[in-house]
Amino acid sequence: MTRWSAASPPWSRTWPTSWSRGATAPAASASRVTFDAAASAAAAALAAGFSGVPGEICLAVSGGGDSLALLALAADWAAATGHPLSVATVDHRLRAEAAAEAAAVAARCAALDLPHATLAWDGGPGAGNLSQAARDARRALLSGHAAARGAAAVALAHTADDQAETFLMRLARGSGVGGLAGMAARSEVGGVLWLRPLLGIRRDTLRDVLRARGWGWAEDPSNLDARFDRVKARRALDTLAPLGLDVPRLVATASRMAEARDALDHAGQALAAAALSWSAEGEACLRPAPLRAAPRSVRLQLLADLLTAVSGRRHPPRRAALERAAEAMLGAEAPAGSLHGCLWRRRGEGLVLRREPRACPPPVPARRDQLWDGRWRVRCSAPVPEGLSLAALGPAGLAVTGRPPGGVAAETLHATPAIWHNDSLIAAPACGYPADGRAAAWSAEWTIEDARRRRVLTCR
Structure with a gap:
């Protein structure tokens, strides 16, 4: 069951909800002054994180404390700057409470006059790593929604605590410099700009932002489930903090690892030019x-x-x-x-x-524009008939197309995208099939989605 939190500190009853727009409080207690400084830092971090984005920013808001604070701070920023915002909530349909949480976010957005959409994951739980599948689905849904709206970026609500936990988890896995660099404040994947403007802000600060406004938030029970590595890392931080390995120290170390990765990337470019x-x-x-x-x-x-x-x-x-x-x-x-x-x-x-x-994904319904296997952008310039699927060409498909000129290995061609109707091959764009123009509407371009x-x- 989802737990809702709405407790407010005593001073929040007198602190105006328009604090981020410059309102002044009555005589300030020490706790109120501390909050004011932390909240101002969060607002400044968000403004800096959103700086230079040329168009609409889509906020990913689940209804949890971090993402609702992102919504609160972003709404104030947009009111001050006139920058367009939209909001999306992903319902993985893994918990009964998720639909109600999405509805609560929608109601909050309606009160703020911000457009909201709930994106449902129809894939559902299957074999393998459910957490990873849910993360991949969330990213794909948000990416597709942003592209459909023409949004310039998607904003996520990861915090300094998330960054420290990620650092610990990757350290435990023996990650190198790239992994220990943690999450990036800005990254481009698949033509979508992903923003994490609150990576330097503590989780408790964001909860205080919500308490000051009287906003409640949902608590996902999985955040307390010690079976998950992230929960183990969170609890480990309490043990490590007396040794000096606290959240600020780990976040600073991740930042230094990011600088080291940039140096490796610079050297890697030169090596790639010579070797690849x-x-x-x-x-x-x-x-x-x-x-x-x-x-x-x-x-x-x-x-x-x-x-x-x-x-x-x-x-x-x-x-x-x-x-x-x-x-x-x-x-x-x-x-x-x-x-x-x-x-x-x-x-x-x-x-x-x-x-x-054999590592290529199973068949999926063919659409007019989709990323297949994380590396091929497959498009159709005409409406796609019902019943077509997108899957690897494989040996059966290559037996139909024959090997095109150029000496490309059969193994490589087996892993290229093809359009199928049941067991009948319709098109294999990477192989130029069919050559008579019947499938000229289909195209496929190999790509590296991650800009770095x-x-x-x-x-x-």
């Missing part, structure tokens, strides 16, 4: 000599980005597995291997890295 080339089908060709000559940290970061891009996944492989794969790739013995949904093969003096066909990885791996 791409085919139109997303096949990466590597020259081992420049990789061997590069500093180990630069080499491993580049390989991590490369495996993530070729696989279409959001996150890189685990560090220990990456180190073993790098040693095998650059050694003289193993002719082939696999990691992170990718296959690598020796070809002459070089290496070829391609998507593993794209800059490093393609130097653009």
Whole structure:
């Protein structure tokens, strides 16, 4: 059952709800002055985080305390600046209370005269990591909604506490510099700008912002479930704080790791220019000599980005597995291997890295514009008939299309997108099938969705 919190400190009864617009309070107690400074810092952080965004910002608001505080602060900022905002709530349909929480957010937005949409996840729980599936679904729903509205950015309500917890979890997994850099305040993925303007603000401060306004919020019971790593990390912070490993210290360390990652990216760009080339089908060709000559940290970061891009996944492989794969790739013995949904093969003096066909996703309904397997942008210039699906070409499809000229390996083509009607192949855009123009409406372009990885791996 969702727990709603609405308790207010005694001073909130006299503190005007328009505090962020410059209203002054009566004679200030020490606690009120402390709150005023913290709340002002949160408002300033949000304004800085939203600075320079050219169009509408879509706020992701679940009804929890962090995201409702994002809504409160953003509404004040928009009232002062005239900047357009919209709000979206994702209902994963995993808890009975989620629909009521979304309705409460919608009512709050109506009172603020802000457009609101509830985005429902129809995928539901299946096999595998439910938490990861829900995160991926949430991101896809928000991204699609923002694109449909023409929004310039999506704002998320991650806090300093979230950043510290993320740092601890990644430290426990043995992450390298890239992982320990934590979440970025701004990142571009799939043409969508993702903003986290409150990464430097404590969770308790945001709760105080809500109490001052008399706003209640929902508490997800999973936030207290010790089976989840994030809850374990949260509790570990209480133990570590007396040692000096508190939230501000961990957030500062993550910031320094982000600076180190930027340096690795700069060196990685130069290494990619010397060692890496791409085919139109997303096949990466590597020259081992420049990789061997590069500093180990630069080499491993580049390989991590490369495996993530070729696989279409959001996150890189685990560090220990990456180190073993790098040693095998650059050694003289193993002719082939696999990691992170990718296959690598020796070809002459070089290496070829391609998507593993069996790791491609199951069929999904075909639409006019969609990202498939995290790496192909598939479009149709005409209305898509009912009953068509998008799936990997596979051996059965390649038997129909035949191999196009250019010498691309069958394994690579097996992992390209194709349009199917039941078991009948309709179109294979990456293979130019069919050649008579009947499927000319379909196109497919291989892409690296993450802007940072794209800059490093393609130097653009």
